[in-house]
Amino acid sequence: MAYPLQMGLQDATSPIMEELLHFHDHTLMIVFLISSLVLYIISIMLTAKLTHTNTMDAQEVETVWTILPAIILILIALPSLRILYMMDEINNPSLTVKTMGHQWYWSYEYTDYEDLSFDSYMTPTQELKPGELRLLEVDNRVVLPMEMTIRMLISSEDVLHSWAVPSLGLKTDAIPGRLNQTTLMAMRPGLYYGQCSEICGSNHSFMPIVLELVPLSYFEKWSASML
Ligand SMILES: [Cu+2]
Numbered sequence: 001m002a003y004p005l006q007m008g009l010q011d012a013t014s015p016i017m018e019e020l021l022h023f024h025d026h027t028l029m030i031v032f033l034i035s036s037l038v039l040y041i042i043s044i045m046l047t048a049k050l051t052h053t054n055t056m057d058a059q060e061v062e063t064v065w066t067i068l069p070a071i072i073l074i075l076i077a078l079p080s081l082r083i084l085y086m087m088d089e090i091n092n093p094s095l096t097v098k099t100m101g102h103q104w105y106w107s108y109e110y111t112d113y114e115d116l117s118f119d120s121y122m123t124p125t126q127e128l129k130p131g132e133l134r135l136l137e138v139d140n141r142v143v144l145p146m147e148m149t150i151r152m153l154i155s156s157e158d159v160l161h162s163w164a165v166p167s168l169g170l171k172t173d174a175i176p177g178r179l180n181q182t183t184l185m186a187m188r189p190g191l192y193y194g195q196c197s198e199i200c201g202s203n204h205s206f207m208p209i210v211l212e213l214v215p216l217s218y219f220e221k222w223s224a225s226m227l
Helices: 015-047 059-088 216-226
Strands: 095-102 105-110 116-120 142-145 148-155 161-166 170-174 180-184 192-193 209-214
Touching: 015 059, 015 180, 059 192, 095 142, 095 161, 095 170, 116 216, 142 148, 142 216, 148 170, 161 209, 209 216
Parallel strands: 095 148, 142 209
Antiparallel strands: 095 105, 105 116, 148 180, 161 170, 192 209
C-alpha cells in the first residue's frame, strides 16, 4: 500500500508492475528533456533581440522539428505496446478466481473448487483492531498462492466497478454482462491493498480489495478450511 504523502507509484510486486515502473521513468525522462528545451527556448525568446524578422523560410529546422517529435513518439509507443501485449498474455494459469463487483462490496468465487466463494466487505472503522488500516481492511481477504500465475475473471452484478491493485499493476473494469480477464502473479508473500477504481455510487470509497499472497502449502490449508 501507499505510505502517507507518497508521491510516486507503489513498489512493484509483479514482473508486469516492474515493467510499468521502468516505462513510467522512461517516459518521464523524455518529458523532462522536452520541458527543459522548451523552457530554454522561451528564456532565449524573452531575452534575445530578434534580428532576423524578415526571414521567410527555414527548410532545415522545419525538417528537424517535424521528424524529431515523430521519433520521440515512436520511442514512447514501442515500449508501451510491448507492455500492453505482455499484460494481455495468459500463460497457463494454475488457478482461476472470479470476482463480481456489487454495490458496494466484492464477491469472489474460486471456480476450480466446488463450493469456495465468499463476499468481501470493508471493515467499519469502529470495528478495526489495532494495526488494521482504515477504509482498506475487509472481513474476508482473497487468499492466493504466491509465485503462481492466477487468472482473474472480473465482472459486475449492477453498475460499472473497477478491480484495481496498484502494486501488482492491475486495474480491470468490472462491467455488467461482460467477463474481463487479467493475469495476476506476485513474487513475494504479503498483503496487497486496492480499491474500486470506477465511481460506482455513494459507497464507492468503501469497497476495498485485500489480497493475501501466501506460499502454496498455506493456500492449500486455507482452501481446505474454507470448504
Ligand atoms: Cu465500485
